[in-house]
Amino acid sequence: MVSAAILCWRLTSIFRSPEYVSQTADNVFHLNAVRFIIETGNGSSLALGAAGGSSPSLYPGGWHDFVALVVQTTGTSIPVAVSAANLVIGVVLWPLSVVFAARVLFGHARIVDLSAAVLACCFSAFPYLLVDWGVLYPNYYGMAVLPALVGLGALVARLPQFRLELSGSIASAFAVSCLGLMIVHPNTVLTAGVVIVPLWVARLAGRISARSPLSRLSPRRRLVSVVALVAVLILSVVVWIELRPFPLNRFDITWPPYETPAQALGEFFLTTHSGWPAGYATSVFFIVGLFLAAKRRGWRWLVVSSTIWAVLLVSVAGYPSSYLRGFLDGGWYTDFKRIAAGAAVMALFVGVAAFKTLHSFVKIQLRRRGSLKPRALTSLVSILGILVLLVVACVAQTTNIPQAAAHAETNYSLGPGSPIMSADELALYKTINSIVPSGAMIAGNPWDGSAWAYFVSGRQVLFPHVLTPWTPDRSVVAKMLNQASDNPLVCSAVRRLNLRYALTSDELIYLPGNPGTLQFPGMAGLELAKGFQLVASVGENRLYKITACW
Structure with missing residues (x-):
């Protein structure tokens, strides 16, 4: 005792x-994997890799199944x-x-x-x-x-x-x-x-x-x-x-x-x-x-x-x-x-x-x-x-x-300076399921916390992990989404992905200097880009509807 x-x-x-959540890189996947199990009803370790944005693949899911079971049985x-x-x-x-x-x-x-x-x-x-x-x-x-x-x-x-x-x-x-x-x-x-x-x-x-x-x-x-x-x-x-x-x-x-x-x-x-x-x-x-x-x-x-x-x-x-x-x-x-x-x-x-x-x-x-x-x-x-x-x-x-x-x-926090998701971001993400229809995809730089919009709201995000595998369409969105009104390649990718919203944040990015954080220039400057309608914001965090392609 x-x-x-x-x-x-x-x-x-x-x-x-x-x-509070552990504001660390691996936890981006862990929390989203729990949501994936709850949303899909599939907790198989043979498929859980899909929670990171890949096709169904092997990932040990015992811990995630345990947590998902707690959520489903308690409603917490x-x-x-x-x-x-x-x-x-x-x-x-x-x-x-x-x-x-x-x-x-x-x-x-x-x-x-x-x-x-x-x-x-x-x-x-x-x-x-x-x-x-x-x-x-x-x-x-x-x-x-x-x-x-x-x-x-x-x-x-x-x-x-x-x-x-x-x-x-x-x-x-x-x-x-x-x-x-x-x-x-x-x-x-x-x-x-x-x-x-x-x-x-x-x-x-x-x-x-x-x-x-x-x-x-x-x-x-x-x-x-x-x-x-x-x-x-x-x-x-x-x-x-x-x-x-x-x-x-x-x-x-x-x-x-x-x-x-x-x-x-x-x-x-x-x-x-x-x-x-x-x-x-x-x-x-x-x-x-x-x-x-x-x-x-x-x-x-x-x-x-x-x-x-x-x-x-x-x-x-x-x-x-x-x-x-x-x-x-x-x-x-x-x-x-x-x-x-x-x-x-x-x-x-x-x-x-x-x-x-x-x-x-x-x-x-x-x-x-x-x-x-x-x-x-x-x-x-x-x-x-x-x-x-x-x-x-x-x-x-x-x-x-x-x-x-x-x-x-030091890794467990939920405040203004939290490395991945701040209290403002959490507040914004909690509104997403009342704004974004089911089945619509949301783009964002996963290094600024947008990946966790999935575990909070249950709405799909294009990059659910900082190590999400790249596809041609994801690459176009990451690099050129802010050019949607002028570049037809962007809208073609957006439509194939059913991408209808985008998240941005002006808060500090997680692990600044990491090369991975620089792979999303297309998410910058959406407030000035044509074809993006601001639909919700909390603090320095904003949710845009992509109107240029729809």
């Missing part, structure tokens, strides 16, 4: 108001539904998912539950980073439930211990969960794989090894284990190669490094990123946990998984673009912030292992002294564990977390 309260406090402070606005859904994801699903995974990995013990719940709110890279950067809502949703998939994966590793019918149910649940996470975001399956595959390999190798207690297997069962090990390795390579958003030879379009490899490795062990303050409390238990896991046969897979995460984070944050970097990190768009979130989840698991081991060690040492009765001993050790966890939470909430939360908070 304390962890949930802290997460709720931090996330509500980040979101600031239920009506899309921004409020987004805030509510994201609170449920961060405050409810995330800590419950973490506790479930910790129980499966490290056993049913009170200290396991408590340490997992507390650590869930102590890392800046998750959940706070993914509601800041991007904004990466699908990744945020996927990462929140990813530990539950890891827990199911750990149960799969123990299948021979279960009855046949239970084994089948667990395997089916794991397979269906993988498919579900693919719909939320494919790279969360990769993230889970970095944790699960070393565990599976360790368990299968242990069954095959002659030195293992499990080696007393029949030749047939040992052969099955060998085949399973080979299948896991082959499948892992195939999934690693296939679950990437672009071909390996396109590594040059990804994010550049931002620090040296040594700095990246230091941030990995200090459980931080982006040059932000170190997570001192969590890093102590992460480092101690790695040391303890290396000494314990059944936990060495934690060291292997952590090493993989270190390689991924150092390569993406500290090395320039290359085929190797693209191969390693391409599944995460070679984006160090997505990988930092995965590394934080790994550090959380290792931290729980450290808490459990140290708790058991203290209990054993006190029992050997024999000065306390069993009940008093249990109470004392529990109190000590709770005090340590409170210290960890307090240190985290006063060192690395405040900057992460404060940075994320």
